[in-house]
Amino acid sequence: MKSIFLTIILLAPFTLPGQIDAKLIQFPDVSDTQICFTFGDDLWIVSKSGGDATKLSSPAGRETNPKFSPDGQSIAFEANYDGNNDIYTIPVRGGVPQRVTGHGMTESIMDWHPGGNKILFGSSSESGKQRWSQFYLVNKDGGLPEKLPVELGANAALSVDGNQLAFTDKSRIYRTWKRYRGGTAPDIHVMNLKTLECENITNNDANDEKPMWHNSMIYYMSDNGPAMRNNIWVYNPADKSNTQLTFFKDYDIHHPSIGPADIVFEAGGKIHLMNLDDHSTKEVKINAVGDFTSVRPALKKVNRNIFSYHVSPDGMRAVMEARGDIFTLPRKKGVVRNITKTSGVAERFPAWSPDGKSIAFFSDASGEYELTIHNLKTGDNKQVSNLGPGFRYRIFWSPDSKKVAFIDQTMTFWELEIESGSLSKIDQESTLFEGGLRSFTMSYSTDSRWIAYVKAGDNKNSAVFLYDSNTKKSTQVTSGFYNDNQVYFGPNGDHLFVSTNRGISPVYSDFDNTWIYPNATQLAVVPLRKDVDSPFLPENDDVELEDEDESENEDEKDESDDDEDDNEDGDEDDEDEVDPVEIDLEGFERRMQVLPVKVGNMYNISASGKKVIYIKVPNSGSEGEKNTLKYYDLEEEEEKTIMADVNNYVLSSNGEKMLVSVNGDFGIIEVGADKKLEDKLATSEMTSMVDPREEWKQIFNDVWRLERDYFYDKDLHGVDWNAMKSRYGQMIDQAMSRSDVNYIIGELIGELNASHTYRGGGDSESASRKNVGYLGVDWEKINGEFRIKTILKGADWDLSSRSPLEMPGVNINEGDYILEVNGLPLNQYNDPWIPFTGMANKTVELTVNDKPSLENARKELVKTMRSETRLRNLAWIESNRKMVDELSGGKIGYIYVPSTGIDGQNELIRMFYGQWHKEGLIIDERFNNGGQIPDRFIELLNRKPLAFWDVRDGGDWQWPPVAHFGPKAMLINGWSGSGGDAFPDYFRKAGLGPLVGSRTWGGLIGISGAPGLIDGGRVTVPTFRMYDPDGTWFKEGHGVDADIEVKEDHEALAKG
Structure with a gap:
């Protein structure tokens, strides 16, 4: 683990052996005389004129977003010294970093308050969903943060007098999608913090970010120019004009930050300063001196x-x-x-x-x-x-070890002869993506002539095919009426074993009459020829009588065999000789028989002797069970367990x-x-x-090839991909950490101008994490003691997330003071979260009183929460539902759908089944973070009345029994994307009702997995794109427009 530097080493003006020309500098900030920045994941400082830089700190993990205090004597930055990513300060001349915040969620530094005593930061710790942040001011020495009146925030800056806040409600800063113009593109807003009046000062489709005040002028970063590259712009409030100041064309600028006389930013890995008087720019040459162990082999x-x-x-x-x-x-x-x-x-x-x-x-x-x-x-x-x-x-x-078969990313199956290198195309699939390609199997017959495999037909069911290496022809031998999953030739050359989904047995929903057909896999065996007996022929124990003539013939044959054994030339040849495998292709599926193994979920079949081997997976919906490696013994006609808890296996x-x-x-x-x-x-x-540098080059090249070979559009949206390799590939030699490599990869894949281009992971040094325990409360500080302002309440009908203070038997109320945690005074800490570090899901003893005194205080035991996120989300959802219920007099139901993944479908189901009887429904998909393609969501909402049933007693029945036939509307906004784009798009196509709100993200070029990178890193490759039944593309990079546009009104939100 790297140690924390407590002092700055003064460097001599001559070149040292450990000195390098520093590139890929990130997160720069500038004071009157110095620049601080992140380099190689550590915090550095250098003269504003450049030269030799020195390292300020180097804990395990990464330090980012350094910001000079207004007097230039301190630096606030983000790091993990104490178990979470928090805000710290350090003197510019070195010293011990001082912790400022202690909440378990990430705080993002915006800048210092102009007065120099507070730090402005953003956090989603109290937002109703982790799709937006809010702004806070915290004392530079720590304390309970003060929340600013902006409900939806991303990045911000305070005016010189501290009375105005320039901010964006969304951000694309860390998104790897260049030239984006969809509903998530941010604008710069200015709010008067006294009157709460708010104005949009950019109001365009471009990405306007990182507002910075200089006197009355607001500088910011935008890609609104003709090159559609991030550059520096300025807004003049006198004439309300927006003017472009820099004109970078090959690279975007990143992380601009303002000082007293300059704006510093990074472009193409280089640091530049823009003078605020004449707007001229110059590159700052920086040398870094150190041991740089991160790049040593x-x-x-x-x-x-x-x-x-x-x-x-x-x-x-x-x-x-x-x-x-x-x-x-x-x-x-x-x-x-x-x-x-x-x-x-x-x-x-x-x-x-x-x-x-x-x-x-x-x-x-x-x-x-x-x-x-x-x-x-x-x-x-x-x-x-x-x-x-x-x-x-x-x-x-x-x-025979002379050939190999394999599949490639085009879903083509190949056979290659080792000696000659001759390549033969076997066949080609059309439905496989990464998971299917990685798990795809082929099986050779014992004589190396035949290759068995499965391939999907027009109905998307896979059928069994046999490829004859002699004739170079493939034959489909099962109908494809059902889905055949995998095949394996038996070791005796007489049978083919097949896993196939033919076990049809419905599972019914507990909520309505919906049904599904899971756990359908069966194991089957096919005799390869008509003259091969079934393994399951009836047997009859009887005495066999030997014919006298046959016995003599056998004796003669045995003597003949003995003579042949004396021939040493023939002995070894006979051992190596393999009987040819003949297959009767006609009537193949008719000879298939199901093995008497219970239907379920099985994969990876093989065979050894009379044993058919496979992995049995727990049935869908079962909990607590594990995979089991099993075999079925054809001789003993019995299933047996080889080993439990097996993920996979390979047979010798x-x-x-x-x-x-x-x-x-x-x-x-x-x-x-x-x-x-x-x-x-x-x-x-x-x-x-x-060797990190060599490995990073390979990783970069791998990413470049993966996008080239898997991207849905072979022309890569018209991007000169070779030029992009040259442009960003040269930056790899400048990388000092795996984080730098991810940054470069992000720049590369962002050039594709497509959604769902992500990267991450890899062999990066990371700090240890200690999860904070939470009580599910909002805090306030009164007379130097921490008091419970609010106990968060979700929904009465939801049992999944409750504050531990609401547990029956716990006597802690709103307005009570928490005086001690496990016997330690709480007021000795800057904020109420620090003593709960590392205490997630643990029992703690709290000393509680209704006054700020230990006199007559009581002890209460509670078990903390690991996260308040779900609880806050439920409180936000329930407040919306109650508002709709009250305003409509109980006639309209409210359903929130947070995603189109599992949590989204769960929320839709439970809120729909509780409110389907209402006259109208509002479906709220704002802040929907996507997931799956939501066709089933629409099926549920689009059920039509087919019939009604009259009964003698009780009310009549409608059919379908659980369906909403009344009017509906959907709420959308720019934070909704991916599946959150498809959901309102399908809602409109189904004619379910109007879309109300603002335009969505606009990303329906989807991902289906991609090969991993060698150090454990990951990159996504968009492999498919949605188009409408009439053949027109979905508006990628634009989003779904609202029928009734209602934009976010930050002034109204601030005023409640």
Whole structure:
């Protein structure tokens, strides 16, 4: 762990061995004489004229958003020293960082109050949903924050006199979508904090961000110019004009920050200063001096980055892909070997050949992923393909070790001959995305002639196909009437085993007459020829009588066999010879028989001898159960358990052993019943020498290729992708941390001008986290003591989230003082959250009184909450519902839908079933953060009356029994997107009612997964785009317009 620097080292004016030309400087701020900034995830400071910079602090994790105090003597910044991302201050000459805030949620520094005693920050800690922030002022020495009267906020700045606030209600600063013009594009608003009057001073479709005051002028960042790049603009309140001041065309500027005489910003990894008098700009050359251990090659354990694995044919060793290297590991004893050792190269999907002599994998050493064969005897690696651009998945060897089959990102199946490199196209799918591509399997027949696989038809059901390597033809052998999931040739060359969804049994809803058909997978066997008997033929124990002539013939045959055994030339040939596999293609599905295994969820079938092996997954809806590795014994006609809690497995080529994955551990076990993972593979000994800069180049190139190969539009929205590789690729050499790499990747993928382009993760140093415990209250400070202002109340009808102070038996009320926490005085802390750090979901003892005194105080035990987010969300929802109920006299119901994912569908269901009987419904999807495609949401809301039933006693029935036939309306806004775009779009198309509010985000170019990056990082690739039944594209980057436009009125919100 890096230590915190308590003093600044004065550097000599000559160049030191550890000095570098600092680029990729982020979050700069400027004072009269200095610039502070983040570089390599640490906090640095330098003269405003540039030169040698010194490091201020370097804790574990990342320090960001440094801001000089108005007198230039202190710096406020964000860091994690104490378990959460909080605000700290440090003197510009060094010292011990002082903690300012202690809430468990992130606080984002905006700037200092002009008076210099307070810090302005944003946080979503008290917002009704984690889609917007609010603004606070906190004393520079800490304390209970003061909330400003802006309901919806993102970034802000105070005027020189502190009486006006320039702010945005939305933000695109960290979004990797350039040239965006949708409903989330922010404007700059100015609010008078005394009168609460508010004005939109930009009012355009561009992205206007980061307001900064200088006297009466408001500077800001905007991409409103012809280049659609972020540049510096200025608003003049005298004539209400907006003027562009900088004109960067190749790179966007980032994180502009204002000082007494300049604005400092970053563009293309370089720092620039803009003079506020004449608006001239200049680059500031900065040198950084340090040890820079973050970019030094280091030996790292890589067992947390295992992505794929296979097993040797005899089951004595495993082969694994981890951190882009290929390793072999012994079953029990021996050496863990890194057989590739390539820091700047990614090797993926290793597979051990059935003859045990080779390991195949895909390597990008050539610049593209090519099939490479590692010779286990010589240690040599040989590229045997010239496939060119593309990404390839699991490798399947033919039993004779002469060929391999695989699938690529185009969903094409290939067979490649190792010796000649000859490539044959087998077939092509049309419905697979990342999950299906990664789990896709093919199976070779024992004679290496046939390849069995499944492929979807026009009805989207997968059918079984057989590819004949001799004729190069594929034949569909099942009808596709049902969905066949996976196939596996039996080891005797007589059977094909199939997992298939044919177990039809409905599950009915507890709320209405809706039904689904889960848990439908069955196992089946198909004799390959008409002359192969079914494994389930009836048997009859009887005495077999041997014919005398047949007995003599057998004796003669035995003698003949003995003669042949004497021929040493023929003995080995006979052992290697494999009987040809003939298949009767006609009548194939008619010969299929279901194994007597209970229908359910099963995957990864294989076969060893008479055993059909598979993983059984708990039935949909069941809780607490785990995956189980099982087999069905065809001879004993019995299902048996091999091992419980198995995530996946790979069967060895000889069928005797299997590599199993069990909750992050691996082991090789024998195929049989009731096994235990007694000998775990030594994955902790897997190490690679990682050169960060070389690895980061590979990661960048991988991202560039993934977008090139998977993006839904092969023309990449007209972007010159090669030029983008050159533009941003050169910045990788300037990266000092994995966070820098993610920043560069974000700039690259943002050029696609598409939604759902995200990146994150990777091997970054992170600080430890200590979750704060919460009481579900709003606090106030009276006479130096912390008092409960409000106990948060959700909804009476919701039991999922309640303040722990509302638990029956707890005697704590609004207005009570919390004097001690576990015996420690609460008033010794700056804010009431600090003593609850690390206390989430734990029992605490509170000393409580109705006055600020320990006299007659009482002790109360409560169990804290891990988060107040859900409770605050429920309180906001219930306040909206009550308002609608009161204003309509109980005639209109209110339904809030927070997303189109699981939480959204749950909220829709429970609020709909509680209010479907109302005359009208308001569906509120504001701040909807998307999820799934919401067609089922519309089906529920769009049920039409089909009939009514008259009964003798009681009320008549409507049919469908639970449906709303009355008028509806939907509330939308610019914080709603993705599925939150589709929901109002479908609502309108279904004619369900008007859309009221403001335009939505506008992002329906969707994602379906993408290959991971070698260090555990991730990137998304938009792989599909929505268009309407008439063939027109959804308005990507625009959003869904309201039928009745009602924009956010910040003045009205501030006034309540």
